[in-house]
Structures are given as structure tokens and as C-alpha cells.
Amino acid sequence: MKRKITLKDIARELEVSISTVSKALKNSEEIGRDTKEKVQAFAKLYNYRPNNIALSLKNKRxxxxxxxxxxxxxxxxxxxxxxxxxxxxxxxxxxxxxxxxxxxxxxxxxxxxxxxxxxxxxxxxxxxxxxxxxxxxxxxxxxxxxxxxxxxxxxxxxxxxxxxxxNDREIAYQAVKKFLANGRKNIALVTTESYFNVSEKRAEGYEEALLEEQISVRPELRLTLPYRDVNDNEIRKFFSASKIDAVLCVNEIFAVQCMAVVQKMGRKIPDDIAFIGFTDGILSKYSNPTLTTVAQHxxxxxxxxxxxxxxxxxxxxxxxxxxxxxxxxxxxxxxxxx
Amino acid sequence: MKRKITLKDIARELEVSISTVSKALKNSEEIGRDTKEKVQAFAKLYNYRPNNIALSLKNKRxxxxxxxxxxxxxxxxxxxxxxxxxxxxxxxxxxxxxxxxxxxxxxxxxxxxxxxxxxxxxxxxxxxxxxxxxxxxxxxxxxxxxxxxxxxxxxxxxxxxxxxxxNDREIAYQAVKKFLANGRKNIALVTTESYFNVSEKRAEGYEEALLEEQISVRPELRLTLPYRDVNDNEIRKFFSASKIDAVLCVNEIFAVQCMAVVQKMGRKIPDDIAFIGFTDGILSKYSNPTLTTVAQHxxxxxxxxxxxxxxxxxxxxxxxxxxxxxxxxxxxxxxxxx
DNA sequence: TATCAACACGAAACCGTTTGCGTAACACTT
DNA sequence: AAGTGTTACGCAAACGGTTTCGTGTTGATA
Missing domain, CATH: 3.40.50.2300 (Response regulator)
Structure with missing residues (x-):
């Protein structure tokens, strides 16, 4: 096991000082041709590399x-x-x-x-x-x-x-606008707890688009799901309670899970109900149907x-x-x- | 902007030596009660934390x-x-x-x-x-x-x-055994280039299970796909060429993609054709149908x-x-x- | 021959810590 | 008064580098 070689090792072996070795390796003008060559050859032979930690300490970087x-x-x-x-x-x-x-x-x-x-x-x-x-x-x-x-x-x-x-707010606004342009009016929002900043921004965009078309924001069209371990029953209940023809979800998992539930309920996507999610991940590409979604880049x-x-x-x-x-x-x- | 405080700073401020400060902070017996308290109080006040880089250099860890x-x-x-x-x-x-x-x-x-x-x-x-x-x-x-x-x-x-x-070989073997126990005999393998060690191991398990039942390994039942950017046409051709009633895929993406293709071809999963993949990821849980797969833990x-x-x-x-x-x-x- | 610049290198400080050892100051013993 | 033992601290080396500055040795110049 050959331990890492240091400047000191080279200096000892070549009978020069540590500073000479250091300068020679940096090709400093200060050092003579012969010495430089000798040091550099030796360093290459033994595969010398400066110690990162020592450099960090010295450079404060x-x-x-x-x-x-x-x-x-x-x-x-x-x-x-x-x-x-x-x-x-x-x-x-x-x-x-x-x-x-x-x-x-x-x-x-x-x-x-x-x-x-x-x-x-x-x-x-x-x-x-x-x-x-x-x-x-x-x-x-x-x-x-x-x-x-x-x-x-x-x-x-x-x-x-x-x-x-x-541009969470803006892109959510655009998504809802897309639903509206499609003639859909009963647009739901599936989101997370409100302390997530981004979810709030997306909700704002959602509301803005609705209000712009004189459509009131109905609280019963908003479903708040936990971050993990979402229960299908809750989703089913939500979609049974109201007439919904479009859904904006703040992530792709919610979207895919909701799609699966409404499909089981016999609804056709996108004819009966359309979905747009956030995150253009692997799920969106391979889900059935594939998911229209906001690529976050x-x-x-x-x-x-x-x-x-x-x-x-x-x-x-x-x-x-x-x-x-x-x-x-x-x-x-x-x-x-x- | 208050820069990080060092031992030296504390030493200067309290008019003791650096080593005294260091020892005091470690509660060394060498240092007097008063000095220790003084140093510790000062350190706490200024939120002193030893510099990781210096420690690394010293400890060689x-x-x-x-x-x-x-x-x-x-x-x-x-x-x-x-x-x-x-x-x-x-x-x-x-x-x-x-x-x-x-x-x-x-x-x-x-x-x-x-x-x-x-x-x-x-x-x-x-x-x-x-x-x-x-x-x-x-x-x-x-x-x-x-x-x-x-x-x-x-x-x-x-x-x-x-x-x-x-246990790639073993678990692939078990997966194929499961197909066989189900009465399926035309079992395909969808895999990657052979320089992937794990794929090879899985292929071995696949072959072993077949041979054990006197079923010969037919090269036309093996589909090798590129690691990225898989083309649906190639998959379609493969599944059209042979009668296949079960497929072992070395990852979940291949499996989900193949499932989508054969479904488009009108085959029913799992009745006409069954799938087992590797990696119990998000895709497996949300695909349609959901994918039987090898959890790799x-x-x-x-x-x-x-x-x-x-x-x-x-x-x-x-x-x-x-x-x-x-x-x-x-x-x-x-x-x-x- | 004294002066001086150029050359080639080494000494030492520094980055922030830890730690073995030396020692000043003091109290205590005999 | 001399010797001994504590106590409480400081010095300095070490970790592995970089860099500033000093200096001995040349050879050239006046």
C-alpha cells in the first residue's frame, strides 16, 4: 500500500527544500531548469497530487x-x-x-x-x-x-x-386558461397544504384565470391532499361530490392518481374530464393516458x-x-x- | 457581516494563548476553573465552531x-x-x-x-x-x-x-418460474446491452429457469434495447414476430413501454401476456396495469x-x-x- | 578590486486546530 | 533555605500546502 506522496517526501528524496519543490511544480521562474525538470519528473513518477484539504485551508476556499x-x-x-x-x-x-x-x-x-x-x-x-x-x-x-x-x-x-x-402563478393561469378555451368550466384544483409556497402561487394563478372569466372560485372544487400516502377514497369522494370537467394538479403524482380514480369511476379522459399536472417526469410520459403537464425545467x-x-x-x-x-x-x- | 470566529480571535480577546483556548473548550483538566468558564462563555456568546477543514487536515479524516x-x-x-x-x-x-x-x-x-x-x-x-x-x-x-x-x-x-x-440471477429465475407455474411457456426477455453485468446475471437466471423445464432458449425471444431513447417500432416488431405470453424486463421503463405497445396491439394484460420488471419505482405503482416487479430494496x-x-x-x-x-x-x- | 544585478534556492510565516512537553509561580515539607 | 510537588498555563510542532522575503553564489561591470 503506497500512501499518498507529499511535498515533504519529494523534498527529502531530492534533497531540496519544500518550497523549492512547490515552486518547481508550479513552473516558477525562480527555480533553475535542472531542478525543475528533476522535481517534475519525480512528481510525475510518483503521481503526486496536492492535498485538497491543505489547499482549502490555505486558500480559504x-x-x-x-x-x-x-x-x-x-x-x-x-x-x-x-x-x-x-x-x-x-x-x-x-x-x-x-x-x-x-x-x-x-x-x-x-x-x-x-x-x-x-x-x-x-x-x-x-x-x-x-x-x-x-x-x-x-x-x-x-x-x-x-x-x-x-x-x-x-x-x-x-x-x-x-x-x-x-413562474408558478403565471403558468397555472395559462393552464386554466387552456381548460377554459376548451369550453370547460368546472375546474378543480388538487393541491397540497398551503404552507407550500409554490402551491399557493399556483392556486393564485388558478383563481385569477377563473375570475377573469367571471367564474367564481368554489371551495368545494379544491382538494387538499397530504404530501404522502394519499388515500384513494378521499379522491373518489371528492370527484363524486361535484361535477368536474377539468383538474389542475400541483404535481404529477396527484394527477396520475386522480386519473386512475376517475377512470375507475367510469369517466373518460380527456372527453369527460381533462387533467394538467406539474412536473414533466417519468410518470407523465408513461401514464395512461399520458399526462399534459407543466415542465419545470x-x-x-x-x-x-x-x-x-x-x-x-x-x-x-x-x-x-x-x-x-x-x-x-x-x-x-x-x-x-x- | 461577522466573519467566523477562530481560536486565535478568542485567544487575542481574552489575552490567553491559543492552546489554552483549545484546551478550555475541551474541558481539559489542565486548565483552571475560571479560565475555562471565561473561555467557554465567550465561545458560546460568539457561537464559536471549530473549522472543519482545519480539523480534517489535523486528523487526516x-x-x-x-x-x-x-x-x-x-x-x-x-x-x-x-x-x-x-x-x-x-x-x-x-x-x-x-x-x-x-x-x-x-x-x-x-x-x-x-x-x-x-x-x-x-x-x-x-x-x-x-x-x-x-x-x-x-x-x-x-x-x-x-x-x-x-x-x-x-x-x-x-x-x-x-x-x-x-441476487439478480436468483430473483430472475424465480420470476420466470412464476410465469411457468402460471402455464406460460413463451417467455421473452427484454434487456440491455450485455456489458451490463446485472443484465447478464438476470439473463442467466432466465435461461436457467427455462432449461430446467426443458424449454429451449430461443434467441428471437430476446430483445436488446438501448439504454435511452427506445423506439416503439422496434418493440412492436419484436412482439409481432413471435408468439409471446410472458415478458421479463430488466427494468421498469422497458416493462411499462412494452406494456403500452402490446396494449395498442390489442393484447390484454395479464390474460394474453404477463409482465414482470425490475425496480419497484414510481412507474410500477402507477402504470396501467400496475406492474409486477422486483423490488431491489x-x-x-x-x-x-x-x-x-x-x-x-x-x-x-x-x-x-x-x-x-x-x-x-x-x-x-x-x-x-x- | 569593489560593486551590483541576476540567479537559484531556503527560511519562515500562514491557514486553524490539537497536543506533548516545558516551566513559572506557588504552597508545602523538612 | 533548599527541595519537592502541584497547578495553570504557554511554546512549538505537526497536518500539507503557498508565498513573501532574505541570502549565498555567480559573473559582469566600472
């Missing part, structure tokens, strides 16, 4: 970025992560991931741990717990320490930092977030915080048209 | 583990990752993720980068490129340097290290891998390498039974 997300087994977050990782790698950064598991406490612990020198900046999306609690002290601490932070998707106005979000969001972060880290202009709005795209499939 | 996987927008890998992250966190480790994107070169670059001190050990699954090239020099380098390595799922015999794999695999790794790191017994075999579970759903 780790070349790591921390990503804290609520979940990883989740299509949207993985696509964003892919974007982050891709761009970070291009710029020579590595990515440390922590999963908050939708828990406020874990989010706090993870961020504080990483903030102690492990990373140069954060990309985060808030956990459900944090959004419910509305407690952002850990994020304020981070920014106060001068650690750059970029929030994406699940953001909050109380935290001032760079942000990347979807997660990978682009990730790239943008990483780019903004690295810019802050490396340029560190004290320029004002920006919020980049990524425009969703409605992908038309079988749940709205034949 | 980063408390980071590196995870290199082929893809992240992929159900199985994300579940494994979740298991790794969960266990690592419990043990006080952070996780640095690199995505090889199925490329040999990226895998090499990423591992070499991380191996220069950034991590204490690796958990990896081989990229397609690496399996095709059969070049493992980067892994040998890692292990030669004494960096612990655990491979999961996509492993290779040429690399000697700890491993976690599924990715999260458990991840936990086991992380546990093995951390054991090597912390205990570092030179004990022989182990291969843990996780047993898959066939989850019965609508694609095999009504």
Missing part, C-alpha cells in the same frame, strides 16, 4: 458547494440536482448533498455543519418543516457570515438572497442556481440579490387532447 | 464519503443514495456526490479528484463506459492508496473490495454499503472483503394477476 434539499427520491429535485452538479463540475466544484427529509431540524443541523468551513456556498430548497414553521434563522446566520446562498423553488420572501423560481433551474452561486463566490460583487424566474412549459399530452 | 454513480435522475440510484446519505449522516459523515453520467472518463476524473484528500472512502456503482471498457485502473489506484471502496449493484470481479449486490443496499464503508474507515481491520447479497422481492401487481 474549498471548491465545494453544499446542496440541501428536502428529498432526493423525487423527480424534480433530482433534475435540479443534476443541473447543479453538472455546472459545478464544469467550474471545478464538488457538491456535498444533504437531505433535510422535509424536517426543519435536519435542515438546521445540516446547514450549520456545512457552514463550518466545509463549503463555499449553498444551494437550497426549503423543507416543508421550515416553511410551516416560518423560521429562517439558520439562513440568516449563513448570509450574515457572508456565505453565499441561492434558494430555488421553495423560497421565502423573508430570506434575502439570490433565488431561482418557476429543473435542470436549467439547477444550472442557473449553481451559476449564480459560483458568481457570488468568485466575483463576490456586492451587487443586489436577483430572482431569476424560469418559465414553465405546458407539454400537451393525452390527458387534455386525443 | 474528512468525515466525508464520496459517492460516484452513473446517474441521479434514476429511481434505483436515488433510493440507494438516500440509504447512503441517511446512514452516513447518522454516523456523522457528509456525502459528496459525483455523477459519472455513464462515462468512463468522468468517472476517472471524479474519483481521482476526490481521492486527493477530500474523502475518507468511496461508494460507487460502475458507469456503462467503465463496464464496456473493462478498465478499472482508477479503482485499483484508490484501493492501493488504502482508501476504502464499496461497490454496489454494478460491480466487477476484477475489482477486489467490499460489494453489495442484488435500494435504500437497504445504500445503508449496507455505507455501513460497510464506515466500518472499514473507522475500524480498518484488514479483514477480507465481503460481498453482501440483498434479496430482491417480487411485488405482485396487475401485470401478472387480475
Amino acid at each position: 474549498t471548491k465545494n458547494i453544499g446542496v440541501v434539499i428536502p428529498d432526493i427520491v423525487h423527480y424534480f429535485f433530482t433534475t435540479v440536482f443534476r443541473g447543479i452538479e453538472k455546472l459545478a463540475n464544469q467550474k471545478g466544484y464538488n457538491v456535498i448533498v444533504c437531505v433535510s427529509d422535509e424536517s426543519f431540524d435536519k435542515e438546521v443541523i445540516n446547514t450549520e455543519l456545512l457552514a463550518n468551513g466545509s463549503i463555499d456556498g449553498f444551494v437550497m430548497s426549503l423543507s416543508a418543516g421550515t416553511q410551516r414553521k416560518m423560521d429562517f434563522h439558520h439562513l440568516l446566520e449563513i448570509t450574515e457570515q457572508g456565505i453565499p446562498l441561492v434558494l430555488f423553488d421553495r423560497v421565502d420572501d423573508q430570506v434575502s438572497c439570490d433565488k431561482v423560481i418557476l 429543473g435542470e436549467r433551474m439547477g444550472e442557473i442556481a449553481a451559476e449564480m452561486l459560483i458568481e457570488r463566490i468568485e466575483i463576490d460583487e456586492e451587487k443586489p440579490f436577483r430572482t431569476v424566474i424560469v418559465e414553465g412549459t405546458i407539454i400537451e399530452r393525452g390527458s387534455t387532447v386525443n | 474528512t468525515k466525508n464519503i464520496g459517492v460516484v454513480i452513473p446517474d441521479i435522475v434514476h429511481y434505483f440510484f436515488t433510493t440507494v443514495f438516500r440509504g447512503i446519505e441517511k446512514l452516513a449522516n447518522q454516523k456523522g459523515y457528509n456525502v459528496i456526490v459525483c455523477v459519472s453520467d455513464e462515462s468512463f472518463d468522468k468517472e476517472v476524473i471524479n474519483t481521482e479528484l476526490l481521492a486527493n484528500g477530500s474523502i475518507d472512502g468511496f461508494v460507487m456503482s460502475l458507469s456503462a463506459g467503465t463496464q464496456r471498457k473493462m478498465d478499472f485502473h482508477h479503482l485499483l489506484e484508490i484501493t492501493e492508496q488504502g482508501i476504502p471502496l464499496v461497490l454496489f449493484d454494478r460491480v466487477d470481479d476484477q475489482v477486489s473490495c467490499d460489494k453489495v449486490i442484488l 435500494g435504500e437497504r443496499m445504500g445503508e449496507i454499503a455505507a455501513e460497510m464503508l464506515i466500518e472499514r474507515i473507522e475500524i480498518d481491520e484488514e479483514k477480507p472483503f465481503r460481498t453482501v447479497i440483498v434479496e430482491g422481492t417480487i411485488i405482485e401487481r396487475g401485470s401478472t394477476v387480475n
